[in-house]
Amino acid sequence: MPLISAGVRSALRELRHELSIQRYHKASIKNARRFRGRSDLKLHLGCGSRYKAGWINIDLQQDADLQLDVREDLPFEAGTVSIIYSEHFLEHLEYPAEVVHLLRESLRVLEPGGIFSVGVPDAEEVLLQYAQGKLPALLQEWSRDKNLQWFPRWVWTTPIHLVNFFFRQGREHKYAYDFETLARVLKEAGFVDIGRRDFNPDLDSEDRRDGTLYVDARKE
Numbered sequence: 321m322p323l324i325s326a327g328v329r330s331a332l333r334e335l336r337h338e339l340s341i342q343r344y345h346k347a348s349i350k351n352a353r354r355f356r357g358r359s360d361l362k363l364h365l366g367c368g369s370r371y372k373a374g375w376i377n378i379d380l381q382q383d384a385d386l387q388l389d390v391r392e393d394l395p396f397e398a399g400t401v402s403i404i405y406s407e408h409f410l411e412h413l414e415y416p417a418e419v420v421h422l423l424r425e426s427l428r429v430l431e432p433g434g435i436f437s438v439g440v441p442d443a444e445e446v447l448l449q450y451a452q453g454k455l456p457a458l459l460q461e462w463s464r465d466k467n468l469q470w471f472p473r474w475v476w477t478t479p480i481h482l483v484n485f486f487f488r489q490g491r492e493h494k495y496a497y498d499f500e501t502l503a504r505v506l507k508e509a510g511f512v513d514i515g516r517r518d519f520n521p522d523l524d525s526e527d528r529r530d531g532t533l534y535v536d537a538r539k540e
């Protein structure tokens with residue numbers, strides 16, 4: 321047996337990753353002081369490389385306006401944010417602890433009437449497609465889609481490989497949502513007026529239109 325087992329090596333890699341996240345997060349908390357005293361802020365969480373002009377784009381990645389770890393408290397004053405948006409991000413947080421913490425923090429920083437607008441992969445849709453035997457045909461079609469070329473090749477070989485990838489994406493996806501579950505989580509966090517909404521071309525990404533569950537909720 322090697323000196324360090326594969327399991328320990330993986331845990332050490334994870335620890336090194338978390339330590340670097342912590343370092344960037346601490347630096348970004350200082351950076352966020354520039355938003356003190358401001359109101360009507362717009363937060364774009366887990367923005368990846370999709371930046372929105374006029375928004376505070378937040379991600380673990382280096383090019384974000386703030387490289388914050390949103391599993392921690394948000395460094396914004398209560399009631400200073402008018403909208404919080406995220407697309408294909410919430411499923412990257414563990415349920416319930418990390419998601420519930422973020423939703424409570426979101427509620428704290430939102431102004432009364434402020435909006436939490438979220439898009440996540442639609443788990444109900446993919447499960448229906450699997451159960452109705454639609455995935456084999458879709459596998460053929462999607463495997464040629466240039467936006468999906470980054471998926472590992474084995475994903476296209478059987479329907480359940482695709483379902484696994486949808487739910488796990490390596491270890492990146494931590495949870496899957498349908499409307500009932502997402503609405504319930506938002507309600508438990510204290511949001512009101514929770515509803516499924518249509519794709520909004522002014523806010524959402526065209527290549528996310530299909531297969532995304534978009535939901536809006538409001539702070540009372």
Ligand SMILES: C[S@@+](CC[C@H](N)C(=O)[O-])C[C@H]1O[C@@H](n2cnc3c(N)ncnc32)[C@H](O)[C@@H]1O
Nearest residue numbers: 366367368379380381388389390391407408412
């Ligand atoms: C699938 S990408 C989505 C990016 C973009 N919203 C899009 O639709 O293409 C998920 C993003 O969430 C970010 N992310 C994951 N965990 C995070 C955390 N704890 N805090 C901040 N960002 C996080 C990742 O760095 C990644 O850019």
